[in-house]
Amino acid sequence: xxxxxxxxxxxxxxxxxxxxxxxxxxxxxxxxxxxxxxxxxxxxxxxxxxxxxxxxxxxxxxxxxxxxxxxxxxxxxxxxxxxxxxxxxxxxxxxxxxxxxxxxxxxxxxxxxxxxxxxxxxxxxxxxxxxxxxxxxxxxxxxxxxxxxxxxxxxxxxxxxxxxxxxxxxxxxxxxxxxxxxxxxxxxxxxxxxxxxxxxxxxxxxxxxxxxxxxxxxxxxxxxxxxxxxxxxxxxxxxxxxxxxxxxxxxxxxxxxxxxxxxxxxxxxxxxxxxxxxxxxxxxxxxxxxxxxxxxxxxxxxxxxxxxxxxxxxxxxxxxxxxxxxxxxxxxxxxxxxxxxxxxxxxxxxxxxxxxxxxxxxxxxxxxxxxxxxxxxxxxxxxxxxxxxxxxxxxxxxxxxxxxxxxxxxxxxxxxxxxxxxxxxxxxxxxxxxxxxxxxxxxxxxxxxxxxxxxxxxxxxxxxxxxxxxxxxxxxxxxxxxxxxxxxxxxxxxxxxxxxxxxxxxxxxxxxxxxxxxxxxxxxxxxxxxxxxxxxxxxxxxxxxxxxxxxxxxxxxxxxxxxxxxxxxxxxxxxxxxxxxxxxxxxxxxxxxxxxxxxxxxxxxxxxxxxxxxxxxxxxxxxxxxxxxxxxxxxxxxxxxxxxxxxxxxxxxxxxxxxxxxxxxxxxxxxxxxxxxxxxxxxxxxxxxxxxxxxxxxxxxxxxxx
Numbered sequence: 001x002x003x004x005x006x007x008x009x010x011x012x013x014x015x016x017x018x019x020x021x022x023x024x025x026x027x028x029x030x031x032x033x034x035x036x037x038x039x040x041x042x043x044x045x046x047x048x049x050x051x052x053x054x055x056x057x058x059x060x061x062x063x064x065x066x067x068x069x070x071x072x073x074x075x076x077x078x079x080x081x082x083x084x085x086x087x088x089x090x091x092x093x094x095x096x097x098x099x100x101x102x103x104x105x106x107x108x109x110x111x112x113x114x115x116x117x118x119x120x121x122x123x124x125x126x127x128x129x130x131x132x133x134x135x136x137x138x139x140x141x142x143x144x145x146x147x148x149x150x151x152x153x154x155x156x157x158x159x160x161x162x163x164x165x166x167x168x169x170x171x172x173x174x175x176x177x178x179x180x181x182x183x184x185x186x187x188x189x190x191x192x193x194x195x196x197x198x199x200x201x202x203x204x205x206x207x208x209x210x211x212x213x214x215x216x217x218x219x220x221x222x223x224x225x226x227x228x229x230x231x232x233x234x235x236x237x238x239x240x241x242x243x244x245x246x247x248x249x250x251x252x253x254x255x256x257x258x259x260x261x262x263x264x265x266x267x268x269x270x271x272x273x274x275x276x277x278x279x280x281x282x283x284x285x286x287x288x289x290x291x292x293x294x295x296x297x298x299x300x301x302x303x304x305x306x307x308x309x310x311x312x313x314x315x316x317x318x319x320x321x322x323x324x325x326x327x328x329x330x331x332x333x334x335x336x337x338x339x340x341x342x343x344x345x346x347x348x349x350x351x352x353x354x355x356x357x358x359x360x361x362x363x364x365x366x367x368x369x370x371x372x373x374x375x376x377x378x379x380x381x382x383x384x385x386x387x388x389x390x391x392x393x394x395x396x397x398x399x400x401x402x403x404x405x406x407x408x409x410x411x412x413x414x415x416x417x418x419x420x421x422x423x424x425x426x427x428x429x430x431x432x433x434x435x436x437x438x439x440x441x442x443x444x445x446x447x448x449x450x451x452x453x454x455x456x457x458x459x460x461x462x463x464x465x466x467x468x469x470x471x472x473x474x475x476x477x478x479x480x481x482x483x484x485x486x487x488x489x490x491x492x493x494x495x496x497x498x499x500x501x502x503x504x505x506x507x508x509x510x511x512x513x514x515x516x517x518x519x520x521x522x523x524x525x526x527x528x529x530x531x532x533x534x535x536x537x538x539x540x541x542x543x544x545x546x547x548x549x550x551x552x553x554x555x556x557x558x559x560x561x562x563x564x565x566x567x568x569x570x571x572x573x574x575x576x577x578x579x580x581x582x583x584x585x586x587x588x589x590x591x592x593x594x595x596x597x598x599x600x601x602x603x604x605x606x607x608x609x610x611x612x613x614x615x616x617x618x619x620x621x622x623x624x625x626x627x628x629x630x631x632x633x634x635x636x637x638x639x640x641x642x643x644x645x646x647x648x649x650x651x652x653x654x655x656x657x658x659x660x661x662x663x664x665x666x667x668x669x670x671x672x673x674x675x676x677x678x679x680x681x682x683x684x685x686x687x688x689x690x691x692x693x694x695x696x697x698x699x700x701x702x703x704x705x706x
Contacts, residue, residue, distance in 0.1 A: 004368065004410055011362035012369055012403055018357060019396025021651070038360055040075040041353045043068075043333050043390075050075055052326055056267060058295050058304045060313060063328030064503060065654070066393025069307040072328075073271045076305065086265045092286065093274035093655065257301045268302050270294075274654065276309035283314045292317035311499050330390055331509050339511050339523075339548060343382075346390045351381045353392060354399070371412040383415055386538055387422035387528045389508045397425045419532045426529025428639045430505050432699045436635050438617060439695060441625040447617055451610035452569045456497070457506055458612075459561050460488065464526060464536050473555045475546065484537040486528075487551045488558045489521040497562055498524065506530065515552040523551045569608050576602025624694060629655060630663050631695070634672060634687055638696040643677070643684035660685075667691075 018039065042049050053059055053076040061069050073089065080087045260268060278286065294302050295318050310329065327333065334345040355366065363369060370380055388394035401421035402413050411417075434454045440447055467485040470476050476483045487510060490498070501507050502524070511523040531538045540550040572581040572589065577599035581589065589595075589604050596602040610617070626634075636652040637644060646664065647657040664685055667673035672691040677684045687696065 004407055004412070005364075008363050008368050009403075009407055012358065012399070012407060015354075015357035015361040015363070016396050016399035016403055018361070019353075019392050020400060021393075021396075035360070036071070036074045036078050039356060040071065041349070041356050043328060043349050049326055049328075050079070052324055053305060054079060055324065056300070056303055057324045058318065058322070059306070059324040059326065061305065061307045061326050061328065062310050062313070062332075063307075064309060064391070064505070066391045067328035068392045069328065070273060071392070073273065073305065073307065076269075077271060080269055084265075085267065085269065086260060087269040087271060089271045089273065091273050091656075093277040260301070267300070270302055270304050272304055272306045275306050276312035277654070280314070284316065287314050287316035287318065309503060311496075311503075329509065331511055335511055339513070339551070342511060343385070347381050347385045350385045350388065350390045350395065353390075354384070354395060369407060369413060371414040375414045379415065380413075380418070383418045387418050389525075389528075394425065394505075397429065398422055401425060422529035423532040424529070426527055426533060427699075430527065430529070432635055432639075433504050433506075435699045436631045436695070438620055439624055439626055439631055441627045444617065445607055445609065448610045448614065449608045451613040451617060452565075452608035453500055455569065455610055455612045456562070456565045457501060459565065460507075460526065460558060461530070461534055461536075463558060463561060464488070464531075465534060467555055468536070470555055473553055475550065475553055476555070479541055482537050484539050484541065484550075485556075486526050486531045486536050486538040487523055487540070488526075488556045489515060489523045489552055490557070490559050490562055492520050492522050494559065494562050495522050497566070511551070513552060515557070516549070516554060521552060521557070568611060571607050571609060572604050573607065574599060574602040575605050626667075627663070629653065629659060630667055633660060633663060633667060633685070634691050634695050635699075637673070637685055637687040638692065638699075643679070643686045645679075645682050646685065649685060 018035075040050070049072060053061070053072060061072060063069055077087045077089065260266070272291070275283070275286075291304060291306070295304055310327065330342065330346050334342040358366065358369070366372065366377075370377070372380065384395070384398070387398050398418065398421045401424050402417045405420060405424075406413050406417045434451065437447060437450045440450070464485045467476075468482050470483070470485075492512065495509075498507060502509055506527055507524045508527070509522060510525045512520065513523065515521045525538075526536065528538055530536075541547045566583060570583060572583065572586060573579070574581075574596035577596060579596060579598040581604060586606075589597075594604040596604050632653045633649055636649050645657075646660040649664075650657040650660045653660070661683075664673050664675050668675050672688055672695070674686045674688055675683055677686075
């Protein structure tokens with residue numbers, strides 16, 4: 001049995017843990033010093049992603065969870081601090097979650113003549129609190145950075161206390177108090193009317209002031225040539241207008257610019273994380289009322305760096321022609337040549353990332369932990385890419401699982417280790433998406449929509465398993481053994497149907513190319529761990545030039561499967577009159593912006609409903625339904641099989657530890673979580689037997705026999 005030293009074990013464990021870090025977890029050593037400069041590995045040569053982030057342009061950094069968006073942010077901020085430039089980090093999702101409606105103010109508003117109803121009012125106040133909290137967070141980030149890294153520069157420039165420089169911002173924030181906000185709402189309510197539309201509205205020459213007796217800088221209504229881009233209802237657009245005027249963004253920018261100029265700073269880089277985690281209405285408000293105006297009106301002062309998921313971005317008034325957009329997913333990064341070139345570059349990034357981590361944390365030689373002699377070094381790296389799709393967080397989990405299954409027992413990592421770790425990661429972290437969402441506290445239609453995607457995934461897996469014995473294709477017939485059937489392709493216009501499955505790592509967009517008939521198609525790969533579970537060979541054959549087109553063989557075209565899924569599961573219903581339309585009517589409806597031709601007032605809405613799993617969903621007792629965060633807490637505690645602190649659970653769920661603590665109280669009241677034990681003064685969380693019995697059994701599905 002190979003002897004793996006304690007030093008190598010500890011170093012490998014620390015390297016894997018550092019790659020598993022979620023969100024804004026700082027890469028630092030025992031002395032608290034930042035390691036990001038030493039550990040950062042750019043996906044592209046010459047640090048191209050980092051250099052793009054450092055440009056004085058607003059930038060969207062797009063990628064699925066775990067692609068390293070927060071690490072890129074940390075590395076960019078580190079470089080900006082070294083250069084003496086100002087930056088601020090804003091966790092949009094956490095700020096949104098911490099925003100609370102003031103009950104007293106809500107009651108005060110509801111008593112006003114002509115006021116909006118309570119639900120609308122609560123939504124309005126929630127968004128107002130969200131934007132106010134965001135502005136305060138920007139201010140505090142600037143303040144902390146100046147205190148830490150620019151103190152001497154500030155002192156030499158202006159002298160005195162740094163806090164004095166922020167008095168103007170304090171006054172501006174204090175001025176946006178409840179009374180002035182009520183005045184704005186009451187003024188706008190007189191003019192409010194509901195109108196569903198998609199439109200561009202221009203306003204000119206509005207003037208005046210609001211807020212009798214307000215102290216400090218007053219909120220002005222004087223904006224010229226304002227353009228408001230909107231979708232949805234008239235109420236939502238007017239709500240965004242109210243918020244703009246309450247916070248008087250132009251005045252805020254001028255004060256902020258003056259403040260930074262006093263310390264010799266002409267630009268502010270604002271890093272906005274978890275943007276796509278916002279609900280769509282909140283995302284629209286944030287862009288229309290804050291990010292868009294700040295980006296467009298700041299006179300080159302503010303440059304946003306925004307992290308988002310693919311397909312979940314709202315740009316609003318932000319001019320897409322004047323921003324940069326970087327995608328961190330493999331096809332966008334490496335798919336400029338051919339499939340072989342894409343795979344080679346992605347494998348190289350996987351190798352560079354793992355090697356840098358292991359070397360930094362003290363693994364003495366890769367051969368000490370990887371069985372390169374028997375498995376072959378190149379093939380190990382290639383299989384690690386397949387298992388993780390070069391996603392840093394996925395890499396961290398696969399390495400950690402191999403540490404637990406091999407290294408601590410003195411066994412080096414080989415190809416079988418990678419396959420087993422990938423299957424475990426799929427079963428514990430990905431597959432449970434559907435099983436846990438049975439209990440999601442949403443409408444039946446919403447849960448049914450989620451499970452309709454499981455039907456689609458089932459169909460894709462069944463097809464891949466069937467093709468293992470396919471003999472009509474000349475290419476597959478000539479292969480020895482079981483042919484690889486892990487990839488499939490669809491017409492590019494059908495990508496949207498697969499977006500949610502891709503976002504949750506069941507599949508990955510692999511390449512875009514022309515098929516045998518000259519059509520542009522998108523190639524997808526099934527999850528590597530899923531393929532191990534289902535005995536599906538992964539990849540494509542090698543050795544012949546013709547194998548480069550293997551993924552676009554006609555047998556891998558699943559367009560018909562997607563069309564059947566749409567026919568069986570999608571419904572098109574008017575949200576006003578309830579008329580149900582055949583799917584063949586969709587192109588005509590889309591030509592008229594989904595306006596219902598029956599009532600001519602409602603919008604036609606597409607919903608996906610699961611027929612196959614309808615009975616399973618209806619069997620769930622409504623009393624068992626839980627919000628998404630609480631289901632995530634139960635799943636995390638269940639899969640880790642040990643007591644966890646709230647901060648550890650928060651790391652798994654991409655949320656704040658405060659939110660986990662608050663929701664754990666709810667779960668404890670239901671008898672689902674035990675939170676009565678402490679470790680060194682910190683409360684520990686454990687799932688109860690009731691939670692195991694009710695929610696956590698049967699999360700891993702059995703495999704159909706061949």
